[in-house]
Amino acid sequence: MTLPLADLLAIVPELLVVGAACLILVLDPITPASKKDSLAWAALGTVFLCFLITAGSMGDRVFAFNRLVVLDAYAAFWKLLLYLVSGLTILLSLTHLKEERIDLAEFYGFVLLSLAGMMIMVSGADLLTIYLGIELMSISLYVMAGFKRFEPRSIEASAKYFVLGSFSSGIMLYGISLFYGTTGSTRLEEIAQGVTARGLDDPLVLIALALLVVGFGFKVAAVPFHMWTPDVYQGAPTTVTAFMAVASKAASFATFLRVFLEGFGGVKPNWNGLILAVCLVTIMLGNIVAVVQTNVKRMLAYSSIAHAGYALIGLVVASSAANGDPLVARGVSSVMLYLAVYSFMTLGAFAIVAILRRGGLEGDELDDFAGLARRHKGAAFLMLVFMVSLAGIPPTAGFIGKLYLFMPAIDAGLTWLVVVGLIFAAVSAFYYLRVVMVMYMREPSAAQLQETRLALTPATAVVLACAVAGVVILGLYPGPLVAVTLSSAIPLP
Amino acid sequence: MAVPITYYLILSGLVFVIGLVGVLIRRNIIIILLSIELMLNATNINFVAFSSYLGNLSGQVFVFFALTVAAAEVAVGLAIIIALYRHAVSINVDDFRLLKW
Numbered sequence: 001m002t003l004p005l006a007d008l009l010a011i012v013p014e015l016l017v018v019g020a021a022c023l024i025l026v027l028d029p030i031t032p033a034s035k036k037d038s039l040a041w042a043a044l045g046t047v048f049l050c051f052l053i054t055a056g057s058m059g060d061r062v063f064a065f066n067r068l069v070v071l072d073a074y075a076a077f078w079k080l081l082l083y084l085v086s087g088l089t090i091l092l093s094l095t096h097l098k099e100e101r102i103d104l105a106e107f108y109g110f111v112l113l114s115l116a117g118m119m120i121m122v123s124g125a126d127l128l129t130i131y132l133g134i135e136l137m138s139i140s141l142y143v144m145a146g147f148k149r150f151e152p153r154s155i156e157a158s159a160k161y162f163v164l165g166s167f168s169s170g171i172m173l174y175g176i177s178l179f180y181g182t183t184g185s186t187r188l189e190e191i192a193q194g195v196t197a198r199g200l201d202d203p204l205v206l207i208a209l210a211l212l213v214v215g216f217g218f219k220v221a222a223v224p225f226h227m228w229t230p231d232v233y234q235g236a237p238t239t240v241t242a243f244m245a246v247a248s249k250a251a252s253f254a255t256f257l258r259v260f261l262e263g264f265g266g267v268k269p270n271w272n273g274l275i276l277a278v279c280l281v282t283i284m285l286g287n288i289v290a291v292v293q294t295n296v297k298r299m300l301a302y303s304s305i306a307h308a309g310y311a312l313i314g315l316v317v318a319s320s321a322a323n324g325d326p327l328v329a330r331g332v333s334s335v336m337l338y339l340a341v342y343s344f345m346t347l348g349a350f351a352i353v354a355i356l357r358r359g360g361l362e363g364d365e366l367d368d369f370a371g372l373a374r375r376h377k378g379a380a381f382l383m384l385v386f387m388v389s390l391a392g393i394p395p396t397a398g399f400i401g402k403l404y405l406f407m408p409a410i411d412a413g414l415t416w417l418v419v420v421g422l423i424f425a426a427v428s429a430f431y432y433l434r435v436v437m438v439m440y441m442r443e444p445s446a447a448q449l450q451e452t453r454l455a456l457t458p459a460t461a462v463v464l465a466c467a468v469a470g471v472v473i474l475g476l477y478p479g480p481l482v483a484v485t486l487s488s489a490i491p492l493p
Numbered sequence: 494m495a496v497p498i499t500y501y502l503i504l505s506g507l508v509f510v511i512g513l514v515g516v517l518i519r520r521n522i523i524i525i526l527l528s529i530e531l532m533l534n535a536t537n538i539n540f541v542a543f544s545s546y547l548g549n550l551s552g553q554v555f556v557f558f559a560l561t562v563a564a565a566e567v568a569v570g571l572a573i574i575i576a577l578y579r580h581a582v583s584i585n586v587d588d589f590r591l592l593k594w
Contacts, residue, residue, distance in 0.1 A: 132562065155577050174535065174536050177552075180543055181502075
């Protein structure tokens with residue numbers, strides 16, 4: 001048996017990423033400690049190369065490997081976003097891992113393996129490939145969450161993530177097996193035909209749909225499947241948290257949308273109520289519980305839950321419109337835009353938490369931010385920008401993201417949902433601006449005034465510059481990205 | 494005479510629910526891991542049963558992938574549990590409460 005060259009060419013970026021990951025894992029033990037950074041740069045170079053390849057081949061819809069893999073503009077958009085986030089995570093880790101004394105090059109191997117899983121997820125056209133992608137991403141992330149293996153909190157986070165992650169994969173897999181039984185295939189196209197032929201309210205399809213909603217709900221951290229999120233985000237090393245909060249959420253949303261709209265678009269009335277309920281409780285609970293948090297990483301975890309709720313509005317819009325209605329594409333594109341915006345601001349906020357971390361000092365409690373404006377004007381100002389953007393206040397990108405989510409929702413007749421979203425956005429402003437208040441108004445303690453050093457290196461400065469540039473530019477000039485999301489959302493029916 | 498497909502579905506449903514309840518109520522992390530394995534194996538029963546019922550092989554192919562992934566998952570999971578045991582000297586999930594809101 002031979003593999004056709006055309007198929008292999010279609011997955012060149014995935015092959016490059018997996019190859020580089022394996023090479024880094026092999027070279028790590030035989031590289032002298034002084035040269036370990038070169039492996040990180042190799043990882044970064046691979047990601048950059050893949051970015052160029054994917055950006056250059058963005059175009060028509062192509063299937064590969066007997067329709068297991070699909071290459072379309074939708075997948076390419078998400079891959080470009082994932083490359084960007086992974087690249088910035090690698091840059092941020094260069095400094096942060098040294099601060100944490102876990103400076104092992106195998107970390108970059110795991111970042112690449114996890115990235116490969118996400119790439120397979122977003123271009124999966126068959127539930128088999130999608131399942132394999134999800135598992136590759138998750139298993140790498142379990143390891144990364146426990147990377148500070150001398151610290152009980154990190155290991156505990158890793159164990160919780162592992163148990164709940166594999167539990168949710170098991171539930172999702174059972175749903176997949178029921179779809180195979182009812183439609184005779186795991187290919188999204190054939191599932192779509194089979195499900196449509198069976199019609200609405202087929203009991204087996206309903207059970208399978210519910211199981212898949214639970215599985216994806218866990219992966220995107222939607223309420224009531226969010227229990228793992230705060231614990232894991234707080235315990236994991238900060239750069240891993242940033243990677244999980246941004247990249248794995250983006251990849252899971254991309255797959256969630258593709259599976260549900262492409263595979264189950266024919267029976268929308270059977271699942272859109274379920275998504276609407278999940279969306280509503282996620283927005284409410286995420287924002288309310290975030291108010292009482294005193295740890296910034298934990299607060300950002302609840303905020304990421306709330307943002308997942310907002311992004312689900314786009315799926316609700318796409319699922320309440322009839323197939324072929326332009327609202328479907330607008331709903332999908334609003335999710336894409338929102339997650340791109342969310343990536344920049346969340347990555348930036350976590351980068352600030354990461355540079356505050358110095359040997360011996362945690363730097364992730366709210367108290368650690370007291371009087372930051374007097375100690376480090378620049379860091380405090382950047383955190384202010386990210387917080388304002390997360391709260392969705394103009395003229396930042398966070399506002400644009402929410403605006404483009406709410407507009408199609410109003411056109412779809414979901415004005416009440418938009419009102420709920422706005423009320424809870426006001427609640428969220430309270431806890432985001434509390435961080436700003438603590439930084440600018442509260443007096444730092446004497447010990448904190450002594451601490452003058454930030455873990456700031458050229459690499460982290462580049463990450464912060466990218467994040468703040470994304471937040472400001474997308475806030476003032478979102479037109480091009482909106483156009484890209486609209487044109488890449490089209491392949492979904 | 495062949496066993497009807499419903500029997501397989503009832504069996505796999507039972508195994509799946511036993512695994513699900515095990516994850517939710519048991520406190521020993523190894524038992525939880527075994528319960529997750531039960532859930533995955535319930536899925537495999539489903540795939541093989543449907544595959545022979547529908548007369549198409551892709552279900553059996555899926556089982557091979559699912560088995561491989563489950564093996565990888567258990568390898569990582571056991572490593573994490575060993576690292577956890579070194580800190581907590583316990584495998585009871587009630588003892589892990591450093592992270593609580």
